[in-house]
Amino acid sequence: MPLLEVRNLHVRVEDDGNEILHGLSLTVNKGEVHAIMGPNGSGKSTLSHVLAGKPGYEVTSGEVLFEGEDIFAMEPDERAAKGLFLAFQYPVEIPGVATMNFLRTALNAQRKARGEEEISTPDFLKKVRKVADSLNIPQDMLRRGVNVGFSGGEKKRNEVLQMALFEPKLCILDEMDSGLDIDALRIAADGVNALRSKGRAMIVITHYQRLLNYIVPDHVHVMSKGRVVKSGGKDLALELEASGYAQFEEQAA
Amino acid sequence: MDAVVKTSGTERALADQFAAALPRLPGGKAVAAMRTRALENFACDGLPHRRIEDWKYTDLRALMREVLPPAAAPDKAALDRAAKALERHGLEGVRRLVLVDGVFVPALSDVAALEGGLTIRSLASVLADETVHELLLSDDAGAGPMFALNSALMADGLVIDILKDASPARPLHIVHVASGSAPASAYTRSLVRIGANVSATLVESFFAADGAQNYQVNDATMIAVGDGARLDHVRLMEDGREAFNIATLKSVLGRDAAYKIFNLTAGGAVSRYQGVVRFDGQGSRLETYGVNLLNETQHGDTTLVVDHAVPHCASREVFRAVIDDRARSVFQGRIIVRPDAQKTDGKMETRALLLSDEAEVDNKPELEIFADDVTCGHGATAGALDESLLFYLRARGLPEKDAQALLIQAFVGEAIEQIADDRLREAATNAAIRWLEARAS
Numbered sequence A: 001m002p003l004l005e006v007r008n009l010h011v012r013v014e015d016d017g018n019e020i021l022h023g024l025s026l027t028v029n030k031g032e033v034h035a036i037m038g039p040n041g042s043g044k045s046t047l048s049h050v051l052a053g054k055p056g057y058e059v060t061s062g063e064v065l066f067e068g069e070d071i072f073a074m075e076p077d078e079r080a081a082k083g084l085f086l087a088f089q090y091p092v093e094i095p096g097v098a099t100m101n102f103l104r105t106a107l108n109a110q111r112k113a114r115g116e117e118e119i120s121t122p123d124f125l126k127k128v129r130k131v132a133d134s135l136n137i138p139q140d141m142l143r144r145g146v147n148v149g150f151s152g153g154e155k156k157r158n159e160v161l162q163m164a165l166f167e168p169k170l171c172i173l174d175e176m177d178s179g180l181d182i183d184a185l186r187i188a189a190d191g192v193n194a195l196r197s198k199g200r201a202m203i204v205i206t207h208y209q210r211l212l213n214y215i216v217p218d219h220v221h222v223m224s225k226g227r228v229v230k231s232g233g234k235d236l237a238l239e240l241e242a243s244g245y246a247q248f249e250e251q252a253a
Numbered sequence B: 001m002d003a004v005v006k007t008s009g010t011e012r013a014l015a016d017q018f019a020a021a022l023p024r025l026p027g028g029k030a031v032a033a034m035r036t037r038a039l040e041n042f043a044c045d046g047l048p049h050r051r052i053e054d055w056k057y058t059d060l061r062a063l064m065r066e067v068l069p070p071a072a073a074p075d076k077a078a079l080d081r082a083a084k085a086l087e088r089h090g091l092e093g094v095r096r097l098v099l100v101d102g103v104f105v106p107a108l109s110d111v112a113a114l115e116g117g118l119t120i121r122s123l124a125s126v127l128a129d130e131t132v133h134e135l136l137l138s139d140d141a142g143a144g145p146m147f148a149l150n151s152a153l154m155a156d157g158l159v160i161d162i163l164k165d166a167s168p169a170r171p172l173h174i175v176h177v178a179s180g181s182a183p184a185s186a187y188t189r190s191l192v193r194i195g196a197n198v199s200a201t202l203v204e205s206f207f208a209a210d211g212a213q214n215y216q217v218n219d220a221t222m223i224a225v226g227d228g229a230r231l232d233h234v235r236l237m238e239d240g241r242e243a244f245n246i247a248t249l250k251s252v253l254g255r256d257a258a259y260k261i262f263n264l265t266a267g268g269a270v271s272r273y274q275g276v277v278r279f280d281g282q283g284s285r286l287e288t289y290g291v292n293l294l295n296e297t298q299h300g301d302t303t304l305v306v307d308h309a310v311p312h313c314a315s316r317e318v319f320r321a322v323i324d325d326r327a328r329s330v331f332q333g334r335i336i337v338r339p340d341a342q343k344t345d346g347k348m349e350t351r352a353l354l355l356s357d358e359a360e361v362d363n364k365p366e367l368e369i370f371a372d373d374v375t376c377g378h379g380a381t382a383g384a385l386d387e388s389l390l391f392y393l394r395a396r397g398l399p400e401k402d403a404q405a406l407l408i409q410a411f412v413g414e415a416i417e418q419i420a421d422d423r424l425r426e427a428a429t430n431a432a433i434r435w436l437e438a439r440a441s
């Protein structure tokens, strides 16, 4: 059974009724890393939001199965507990909620939903410290409000930290490279690569090929105007880098 | 003249209750005369209603169908229930002073080994004394009908005096427990006088024993903060969901004093915390922080008057309300700057979080400024929880109510974190968590 199966997904925005995804299909198996590339506005973030359960979108047809189960029958928190993780393109700032408290509350909420015991304080601290060190995240950052006053790079590293802590089955990384300089990108990408495993799959959404030099995908999909218009191996990314998206935009139109 | 004096059944019942209670109420002739005057003052207008400007949003005549008779002294069973409730809500490291159904109970209190310069007496014993303090004898017609009622029927409370330079080692904790023996009213009044240069912490808690439902609290607290003194005042109101809590605060600050009030209202069916803080000496600073946590059909009113009677004083009011279901939160803040009070710096800021479409918030800031060289201002906002923050938390595994709870805690945390004492800050946080947990279940 695939880990994620998206079949002919049509999605529109609730507010204005505009359809953004026009019949998107995608199959992701455990152990695979898929890259989704496409120009701005092609619907990449919309796909990631709909998979994570963000309100404000209406699925008009098609289906999404996560480990064979209908994802739309699950609340966003149930999806998270089942192992779906979205690293946001724009992580929000949450003043007044200390990062440590947030991480622990979230981890325990997921464990509780899975019928597991709460993590002990020493185990939790040990785990956070280990991951934070590997991502060059200083402890004082964890005492601050979630993402409050973090630089763009720090916010992205905080997303990778959560990913490492929650150990999801499916990681969706939305434009993880945006706003990162090369050093910050390398640290974050190393963090992601450390999480690659047989039991876990990743969907790496990016506008630029650059990220894929660091996180090398097994499959590459080109998205345009709400559909996957071409799929291939990692060489497809290089091809795109050379020729641009224009050919696909025509194709999709 | 045929005045339009309309007495409702409630006011008539109160007159009867008063007549029956007077012989048992503490105090000599002078006190009894004051009580009678106070009841007359009350009877002029009766229970406040919406056509009285100050009570526009809290129409007690409509909300309070009946005024319950004064509570009897607690019996053994009542004290046992109160003791059990104290185990749950008590605080560590404080000097606890317990009132059960409005009666001071030394056996549940900690009045041993008082620090030098600290005197603690029951209001009943002070009223019985010939030399009763004038503050207690004032019927204060201007303080409104519910305070007049308190003057008429006050039965017990605490009179605390701290001599100059004699800072107590521990916070003083006045605990109001309703035992639930019978539907009844508790009329309490406490007087706290803090000498010059003293640094002290006063905590007030209101809660009920298991099963206590229908009861009414009418409390008054009068505070004098001496020159150069500092008082941290924390009040946690977690009365039962059918209870009424009408409380009056009257504080006067001397010169170079620092007074910080934190009030949390999470209980009661209907509550009003009405305060007047007056600056009597220059160079003093007042900070007030208020948190209302209201759901179902709760009604919580905070009405605060800050009276800048002298120059060079500063006041800050920060108010946070979280309102769910069909609850209603009222904040009325008035800053008065008298003609002499130049260089006054007075600000108030209120924010409300509305968790349902039917929740209501009423906010009435008033600036009455009669001096020209002052900085005063107010600001208010009201809105729902931020959807994008909620979604972020939910995407990390928090169920909806838990995600809301975390954001609500952050919202009220801005006020709670102003409490200086670690244990009291934790107590206020726990009270907020209790409200959130009750909401989630």
Ligand SMILES: Nc1ncnc2c1ncn2[C@@H]1O[C@H](COP(=O)(O)OP(=O)(O)O)[C@@H](O)[C@H]1O
Pocket (backbone or CB within 6 Å): A013, A015, A016, A020, A038, A039, A040, A041, A042, A043, A044, A045, A046, A047, A056
């Ligand atoms: N909530 C929304 N309301 C209105 N339009 C939206 C909303 N979300 C996305 N869109 C529109 O959908 C299209 C795709 O956006 P998006 O998914 O962010 O693309 P990408 O991530 O590929 O840049 C854009 O035209 C965008 O304006």
Ligand SMILES: [Mg+2]
Pocket (backbone or CB within 6 Å): A044, A045, A046, A089, A174, A175
């Ligand atoms: Mg995007």
